[in-house]
Amino acid sequence: MKVNELNWFKEKVLLLPFLIFIIAFGLDKFLSLEGVHTYFSKTLSDINYIQKEELYQDLQKYLQTPQRKKVLVYFGNSRALLFNKDYIETKYPEWTLFNFSVPGGRPDYALQWAERFAQDGTRPDFVLFDHSTELYNSQASLKVDETLTNGLKVGFVLRHWKYFTTSEISTLLAKRMFYAYLYRPKLEVILARAKARETYLYPYQNLRMGFVSQLKLGQGSAITPGTHEGIMPEGLLKKSSFGDFNSYLVPFVFDDRMLYFFQGSVSEFRKIGVPMASIWVRLSLPYFELFKSQKVANEKRETVYENWLPKIEDFQRKNQLPFWNMNDDKNYNCNAFSDAGHMSPACYVDYTNYIMKRVTEK
Amino acid sequence: MLFNSIPFLFFFALVYTLYWTFPNSFRKPFLLFAGLFFYGSFNLSFLIHFILIISFNYYCLIQVSKKKQYWLKIGVIANIINLGFFKYFYFFNRLLADLTGYPFFENVPQIIHIALPLSISFYSFQAIASLVDQAREDLPIPSYLDYSLFLAFFPVLIAGPIMRRHDFFPNLENFNADKEKIYKACYFLMSGLVKKVLVADPMSTTITPIFSNPTHYDGISLFLAGICYSIQVYCDFSGLTDMARSLAYFLGFEIPENFKGPFFSLTGRELWRRWHITLSFWLRDYIYFPLGGSRLGKARTYINLIIIMTVGGFWHGADYTFICWGFYWGCILALEKVIEDKLGWDLIPQTLLFKWIKAFLIFVLFSISGLMFRSNSARSMVELFQGIVLNSKDSLSISLNFTQAWILHGGGLLGGREFFSLLKIENLERVAYMGIALIIFHHIQYFPEKWATLKRFDPYLCIVCGVISIFLLATLSHEGGEFIYYKF
Numbered sequence: 126m127k128v129n130e131l132n133w134f135k136e137k138v139l140l141l142p143f144l145i146f147i148i149a150f151g152l153d154k155f156l157s158l159e160g161v162h163t164y165f166s167k168t169l170s171d172i173n174y175i176q177k178e179e180l181y182q183d184l185q186k187y188l189q190t191p192q193r194k195k196v197l198v199y200f201g202n203s204r205a206l207l208f209n210k211d212y213i214e215t216k217y218p219e220w221t222l223f224n225f226s227v228p229g230g231r232p233d234y235a236l237q238w239a240e241r242f243a244q245d246g247t248r249p250d251f252v253l254f255d256h257s258t259e260l261y262n263s264q265a266s267l268k269v270d271e272t273l274t275n276g277l278k279v280g281f282v283l284r285h286w287k288y289f290t291t292s293e294i295s296t297l298l299a300k301r302m303f304y305a306y307l308y309r310p311k312l313e314v315i316l317a318r319a320k321a322r323e324t325y326l327y328p329y330q331n332l333r334m335g336f337v338s339q340l341k342l343g344q345g346s347a348i349t350p351g352t353h354e355g356i357m358p359e360g361l362l363k364k365s366s367f368g369d370f371n372s373y374l375v376p377f378v379f380d381d382r383m384l385y386f387f388q389g390s391v392s393e394f395r396k397i398g399v400p401m402a403s404i405w406v407r408l409s410l411p412y413f414e415l416f417k418s419q420k421v422a423n424e425k426r427e428t429v430y431e432n433w434l435p436k437i438e439d440f441q442r443k444n445q446l447p448f449w450n451m452n453d454d455k456n457y458n459c460n461a462f463s464d465a466g467h468m469s470p471a472c473y474v475d476y477t478n479y480i481m482k483r484v485t486e487k
Numbered sequence: 488m489l490f491n492s493i494p495f496l497f498f499f500a501l502v503y504t505l506y507w508t509f510p511n512s513f514r515k516p517f518l519l520f521a522g523l524f525f526y527g528s529f530n531l532s533f534l535i536h537f538i539l540i541i542s543f544n545y546y547c548l549i550q551v552s553k554k555k556q557y558w559l560k561i562g563v564i565a566n567i568i569n570l571g572f573f574k575y576f577y578f579f580n581r582l583l584a585d586l587t588g589y590p591f592f593e594n595v596p597q598i599i600h601i602a603l604p605l606s607i608s609f610y611s612f613q614a615i616a617s618l619v620d621q622a623r624e625d626l627p628i629p630s631y632l633d634y635s636l637f638l639a640f641f642p643v644l645i646a647g648p649i650m651r652r653h654d655f656f657p658n659l660e661n662f663n664a665d666k667e668k669i670y671k672a673c674y675f676l677m678s679g680l681v682k683k684v685l686v687a688d689p690m691s692t693t694i695t696p697i698f699s700n701p702t703h704y705d706g707i708s709l710f711l712a713g714i715c716y717s718i719q720v721y722c723d724f725s726g727l728t729d730m731a732r733s734l735a736y737f738l739g740f741e742i743p744e745n746f747k748g749p750f751f752s753l754t755g756r757e758l759w760r761r762w763h764i765t766l767s768f769w770l771r772d773y774i775y776f777p778l779g780g781s782r783l784g785k786a787r788t789y790i791n792l793i794i795i796m797t798v799g800g801f802w803h804g805a806d807y808t809f810i811c812w813g814f815y816w817g818c819i820l821a822l823e824k825v826i827e828d829k830l831g832w833d834l835i836p837q838t839l840l841f842k843w844i845k846a847f848l849i850f851v852l853f854s855i856s857g858l859m860f861r862s863n864s865a866r867s868m869v870e871l872f873q874g875i876v877l878n879s880k881d882s883l884s885i886s887l888n889f890t891q892a893w894i895l896h897g898g899g900l901l902g903g904r905e906f907f908s909l910l911k912i913e914n915l916e917r918v919a920y921m922g923i924a925l926i927i928f929h930h931i932q933y934f935p936e937k938w939a940t941l942k943r944f945d946p947y948l949c950i951v952c953g954v955i956s957i958f959l960l961a962t963l964s965h966e967g968g969e970f971i972y973y974k975f
Contacts, residue, residue, distance in 0.1 A: 136507075136664055138664065138665075138666045138669045138670075139507050139664055139669065141669050141670075141673060141949065141950075142503070142669075142672075142673060142676075142737070142953075144950065145673065145949070145950055145953035145954060145957070146957070148950065148953075148954050149953070149954045149957040149958065152954065152958075153958075153961070291492075291494060294493075294494075295492055295493035295494060296493075298493050299493050303957075303961045305958055305961035305962050306961035306962070306964075309961075309962050309963075310962055311962075
């Protein structure tokens, strides 16, 4: 059977691989339906990302309100999710917080929003960026890629393709193409939830819906059920610090790309004249001790603290951007942590005051 | 841009679409362009080197066709030098360091950095075979375009199969895409990806810690690591070959098979006719036969077997471990010959039960050789074999009992009875699943005629299996690893 030019329709078998792909692609989209999704999903962190779109629309509407409060926008990560909007509005009546923090939030995610803010002319009154050291490590044995898979748009990544590795772009494309690859549904979870809906499925669905409402009410701030709720005892905290340090910071190789994204965000907000600052959020004492004692950076000649902090301070200085270093601040004393890197809710009042005091002074 | 990567998926989708859209006359140059682009995507500077090698070999081929036999020697030697320089430079340097003890040789790797060009072991052997075949058979000379495509055909550029001219050039006579080829292409792609992503990669995570620290594991775990490695290396390489064949079928080409159910083999000799077939036959045709094969007496036959298998081992990698591996197999093949020749025993059992036992024995022999093949260094290889014999679960406690018992008590207080026990291989249940998968893959390769009865369902079966495979890969895949044979 000889095949000649432009033979796609004459030789339909050539379309077979595309047909298989299209069928699989179509079936996979079925998994994205919320009713189906809840049969296998085991996470709530995706909701943080999904809800941000609505938060942005709420922010735009709020900024058009005639007698509005001043708006602080925070681009952080899981270290900045538990703020209490009501507390802020009561204690600092002129201000409110729209929290764009997401689990694993990185500077590239902040830049994606910054570009949109600048493009739409959305002008909050102050923007605060988080610097989390873990996100600046290009060689971590445990990668934080939630932003990449849940938050970044393909268009954004392709626009800044030089600053993403081939592996990152591949992961992004594959996970965006196939929900099955993104969520990895497990048969035993599906069966358990299908068999005992009252016990497993409905509570999970309620949890998701409740979390969406909480995020809406909290303007992006809400505690993710089951995370960062308690205070970890000292012994466990040391173990957690050791584990997190080795997973996220050993070996430590500074990732310059993050500064590129951060620089981009600063430039975008400068375009629309929004004042900014950056914060290095408090870490637990045993965790911070490892930052200052373990020589894991620059071929084991420097500690993470010696390697990372000067680069960040230099960046801040060059950009004339205030840098709020909670870890070296002797006046900040709340050290209750739910794990090595996450303050417990018990410290959020102090944490909020630390930020708001500086924001209101600006 | 390995076959199991997303960039390759996009690359191939584009190549496939354009290839079948272009007129016939464009297809060859387009495929060559795609092959060179694929090669260049790994390393642009090596692309120039690759083009020069192709051109040089083509010139040699023309000269050989004009009966200028010395060009055969020049061509073969030049290919060996090219391969030797890139692949064996550090090995010979280390050999000199080990033999002479001069510090200079120790420092050479810090001074001179040589990267290994993609596919050099494979294209060098193809080029040599092409020259030797020309001298032996006076074959028609292909055009420069055809010859370049022969060496730069991208489906075989990662890790073969090693093609001969008669494997490849008939494909260029008629570009066609019949249903059977496309169905085969789909099945091979599914099986290749499943073998690589769902068996080889997870198996790698089970055994990597053991090969990194063999002294920390007990003897049984070390032995099982060899079994696991056999499963991994088969699924990795056979999966890669399946993918290469699939890509070729998608483009209307048929390229040779490299595996035919090797672990169902009943003798070592049969194993090497079923494992990396194109290499085995290359070694036979271009080294074993010129050395005299089995024509120069029995003793010479045994030596020749040991020589070709050792060369085969050296081809795989520039390390003592690969040489030991090849030598080990050479000795087994020679021993089989001795048993047949001197004792007159039939190495192939007659009953099914004994056939299973014999196949398992050959598999165990392969797994033992796998320990050499996979060892990170010669020292690590020795530690592995020592460990298999000496590392009982409590060997560390026993040795401490005689010397420093207080350490034993102290350790016991901290970590209980297991404190000084050696580690055990983890995820053994995974090995069981993978073992079942291995038997199924082998059944498909060993008894293809039994599976051919399903052909009539191809239009439906291919789609259903394809969709299931995509979902299995999406939900169960681990972080993708490189192919083992990619680095050869």
